[in-house]
Amino acid sequence: MTDTIIQIKNVCKIFGGLIAVNQVNIDVPEKYIYSIIGPNGAGKTTLFNCITGFYIPEKGEILFYGDPIQGLSTNLVAWLGLSRTYQNIRLFTNLTAVENILIGLHPNLKSSWFDAIVHTRSFIKEESGSVKEALRLLDYVGLKGYGDFLAKNLPYGLQRRLEIGRALANQPKVLLLDEPTAGMNLHETAEATHFIKRLRDELGITIILIEHDMKVVMGISDRISVLDYGMKIAEGNAAEIQANPRVIEAYLGPGGAALSEKYKKQRQSYAQSHRS
Amino acid sequence: MNRNLFTTSINKGFTFGIVMIFLVLIDFEVMAATMLSKLLGVNVVRGALPEVRFMIIFLVLYGLFVGWFASSDQEKPAKKLFQALIAGLTVAVVVGLFDIALNQLITTGTDVRAYLAALGPASIKLFLLEKGALGSLLHLGLFTGASLLGSVLKILLKSDPMSHFLKGISTVYRDLRAKTQAITPNWIKEYGKYLLFLLIGLSAFFLPRMWGSYNNYVLGLVGLYVILGIGLNIIVELSGQLMLGFAAFFAMGAYSMALLNAPLPHGIMLGFWPALAIGVLMAVLAAVLLGLPVMGMRGDYLAIVTLGFGEIIRILLKSDLLTDFTGGPRGIQDIKGPTLFGQPFSSDIDYTYIILVFMILSIFIYKRLERSRTGRAWMAVKEDTKVAEATGVNIKNSKLLALCLGAAFAGLAGGIFAARNQFTGPNDHQLMVSMNILSILIVGGINSVPGIILGAFTLKGLPEILREIENYRLLVFGGLLVFMMISRPEGLWPATRPNIEKDEGNRQKAESPPGKGGQHD
Numbered sequence: 001m002t003d004t005i006i007q008i009k010n011v012c013k014i015f016g017g018l019i020a021v022n023q024v025n026i027d028v029p030e031k032y033i034y035s036i037i038g039p040n041g042a043g044k045t046t047l048f049n050c051i052t053g054f055y056i057p058e059k060g061e062i063l064f065y066g067d068p069i070q071g072l073s074t075n076l077v078a079w080l081g082l083s084r085t086y087q088n089i090r091l092f093t094n095l096t097a098v099e100n101i102l103i104g105l106h107p108n109l110k111s112s113w114f115d116a117i118v119h120t121r122s123f124i125k126e127e128s129g130s131v132k133e134a135l136r137l138l139d140y141v142g143l144k145g146y147g148d149f150l151a152k153n154l155p156y157g158l159q160r161r162l163e164i165g166r167a168l169a170n171q172p173k174v175l176l177l178d179e180p181t182a183g184m185n186l187h188e189t190a191e192a193t194h195f196i197k198r199l200r201d202e203l204g205i206t207i208i209l210i211e212h213d214m215k216v217v218m219g220i221s222d223r224i225s226v227l228d229y230g231m232k233i234a235e236g237n238a239a240e241i242q243a244n245p246r247v248i249e250a251y252l253g254p255g256g257a258a259l260s261e262k263y264k265k266q267r268q269s270y271a272q273s274h275r276s
Numbered sequence: 277m278n279r280n281l282f283t284t285s286i287n288k289g290f291t292f293g294i295v296m297i298f299l300v301l302i303d304f305e306v307m308a309a310t311m312l313s314k315l316l317g318v319n320v321v322r323g324a325l326p327e328v329r330f331m332i333i334f335l336v337l338y339g340l341f342v343g344w345f346a347s348s349d350q351e352k353p354a355k356k357l358f359q360a361l362i363a364g365l366t367v368a369v370v371v372g373l374f375d376i377a378l379n380q381l382i383t384t385g386t387d388v389r390a391y392l393a394a395l396g397p398a399s400i401k402l403f404l405l406e407k408g409a410l411g412s413l414l415h416l417g418l419f420t421g422a423s424l425l426g427s428v429l430k431i432l433l434k435s436d437p438m439s440h441f442l443k444g445i446s447t448v449y450r451d452l453r454a455k456t457q458a459i460t461p462n463w464i465k466e467y468g469k470y471l472l473f474l475l476i477g478l479s480a481f482f483l484p485r486m487w488g489s490y491n492n493y494v495l496g497l498v499g500l501y502v503i504l505g506i507g508l509n510i511i512v513e514l515s516g517q518l519m520l521g522f523a524a525f526f527a528m529g530a531y532s533m534a535l536l537n538a539p540l541p542h543g544i545m546l547g548f549w550p551a552l553a554i555g556v557l558m559a560v561l562a563a564v565l566l567g568l569p570v571m572g573m574r575g576d577y578l579a580i581v582t583l584g585f586g587e588i589i590r591i592l593l594k595s596d597l598l599t600d601f602t603g604g605p606r607g608i609q610d611i612k613g614p615t616l617f618g619q620p621f622s623s624d625i626d627y628t629y630i631i632l633v634f635m636i637l638s639i640f641i642y643k644r645l646e647r648s649r650t651g652r653a654w655m656a657v658k659e660d661t662k663v664a665e666a667t668g669v670n671i672k673n674s675k676l677l678a679l680c681l682g683a684a685f686a687g688l689a690g691g692i693f694a695a696r697n698q699f700t701g702p703n704d705h706q707l708m709v710s711m712n713i714l715s716i717l718i719v720g721g722i723n724s725v726p727g728i729i730l731g732a733f734t735l736k737g738l739p740e741i742l743r744e745i746e747n748y749r750l751l752v753f754g755g756l757l758v759f760m761m762i763s764r765p766e767g768l769w770p771a772t773r774p775n776i777e778k779d780e781g782n783r784q785k786a787e788s789p790p791g792k793g794g795q796h797d
Contacts, residue, residue: 075665170668
């Protein structure tokens with residue numbers, strides 16, 4: 001087994017009386033596509049926010065290559081190599097697509113404001129290099145030719161891609177995607193799924209994924225955790241999760257397991273009767 | 277007739293009527309008539325009233341505006357005329373009732389000035405066109421007629437033949453441009469930009485000498501406000517921190533210059549240039565001291581804190597406590613100007629040069645900052661602070677840097693301002709200064725240097741030249757801001773984002789194949 005890149009240990013996040021994340025333990029191995037699923041309000045995004053430094057968990061530890069990162073400010077977390085996208089797209093809407101990616105490159109550049117004013121040689125070199133890199137990334141996420149559009153004027157699907165492009169510009173080791181296929185049609189979803197797989201295979205990035213589309217999750221995940229009411233109720237690969245009665249119950253309510261069995265049988269008999 | 281058309285027209289007319297009444301209550305109509313009179317070449321002695329015909333012209337212009345505004349774009353010509361008629365009549369009736377009341381006041385000899393400072397019997401008589409009660413009837417005719425005329429004008433100007441004609445002009449212009457571009461030799465295309473710069477530079481060098489001292493004073497003021505505008509633009513529009521006490525940094529620069537380069541109260545006489553540099557440093561220091569505690573705030577809270585900061589600085593300068601040190605409410609006089617090559621360099625013309633140089637330097641620095649890693653980080657912070665941080669931008673440093681650099685520009689402008697006026701006092705650094713600069717940004721155009729220059733001209737240059745509207749400056753300001761918010765929310769000259777992808781593509785095209793493709797676009 002490969003190294004663990006992110007280790008979530010007994011993490012709790014409490015808002016007033018509500019325990020949004022309750023004693024969650026997750027180990028994410030390197031170069032895995034790791035999905036976190038669960039019904040609405042299960043605490044998935046809260047867990048993401050804890051990992052990326054938006055929230056400070058009340059209890060527990062989050063380790064990145066064995067070093068604790070909980071409580072660090074978000075820009076340090078980004079600099080370490082964890083970048084993310086958002087459930088509701090959050091681009092810099094009044095800047096162009098290229099500029100969005102250039103801002104993503106920010107933590108890896110060094111030039112100061114003084115360099116910018118006097119145009120030192122290192123500044124010019126870095127600037128032209130970063131423009132080239134930004135255009136390369138733009139091409140990589142499939143936005144070639146859209147670079148000078150304002151982010152807010154891009155179509156929805158491209159905005160999602162641009163957000164991933166901005167996250168990639170950080171040169172992340174771990175990419176956290178929050179519902180990357182929300183609001184997409186079947187074709188776009190298939191494309192996005194393929195793209196996420198490519199990210200892992202070509203760039204060797206570990207991906208943590210929140211997703212509601214079970215087809216996507218079951219198709220590409222190496223491992224899946226299920227959250228419900230802030231607690232982890234199951235972990236395993238796709239087949240194990242599908243068979244887990246607690247997961248079915250979380251999604252369909254008490255008695256759901258029996259219900260789903262019933263429907264499965266009905267469907268099978270329906271299919272058989274049609275085949276004959 | 278359409279009931280909806282009728283009521284909306286009445287509503288519009290009612291609004292315009294009320295506006296007219298308010299304009300009369302503050303005596304604006306007499307000022308406007310005076311201005312018109314001057315524009316048309318008939319001078320009016322200060323304090324005297326203009327001739328009746330100019331009042332008529334003003335009222336007709338107002339009526340035209342009502343008619344233009346009341347006739348809506350989508351309606352047919354007949355309905356437009358109907359709308360204008362109704363609106364004009366409503367204005368006339370509203371103003372007419374007011375006229376009768378006014379006439380009653382002057383016939384009974386009531387002292388209007390006791391209640392309304394601006395309104396005198398003479399100006400009321402002028403507004404009634406020197407005809408007393410008959411004036412309201414005249415108004416009725418004027419407003420209705422002019423309103424109809426305005427509608428006719430709109431119908432004509434927006435009619436098909438007219439728009440066809442205008443379109444024709446624009447195509448001819450475009451053809452002409454394309455043709456001239458085709459026949460201009462390549463060297464002009466390549467070096468034309470530098471030629472233009474040279475031309476501007478030469479005119480900047482020679483023009484101030486040809487203009488009088490007063491014009492140079494106005495030009496210098498505009499230049500200083502451009503520097504201030506650029507400084508505030510960095511803080512408010514690039515990095516998104518709403519700052520209302522910008523005058524405090526201006527005061528830092530001005531008072532550093534005053535205390536270090538005037539005979540009283542300390543007599544240090546350090547010289548202009550060192551004092552200017554120290555002024556800039558003091559402004560930056562103030563920005564750090566203000567910035568460190570308020571970094572976590574944003575929006576309204578930040579605005580209130582900075583507003584307070586600006587006022588605290590002004591009141592400190594004015595206070596008895598510091599009178600020995602800062603000269604108190606009387607300010608500091610006899611601030612010395614710079615000497616260059618042994619020559620005193622301190623007439624308004626000389627200062628125009630100094631200000632122009634620093635203005636160009638400020639624009640240069642601003643442009644370079646905007647298109648750099650630092651500038652992009654600021655813009656990201658303004659757009660979405662939390663996401664910018666998660667993308668790896670250090671928010672605190674970034675905001676503080678913007679505050680310091682913006683303050684440095686203010687300190688620079690303050691130092692030059694104090695030395696040029698040879699005086700500075702607490703009244704130079706009122707809240708109104710901060711508001712002026714902010715208005716320049718809003719009117720001119722956010723993040724756009726031409727916009728800031730245009731805004732500085734409109735808001736600082738024009739009022740200086742048009743001294744008559746001095747009393748109405750705030751009114752015009754407010755009206756202009758509301759108008760801008762409605763019709764041009766992005767400012768007179770909105771900024772555009774750079775086309776990085778296209779530029780890079782062009783650059784590569786120009787570099788790789790030397791034979792083909794380079795010159796074409």
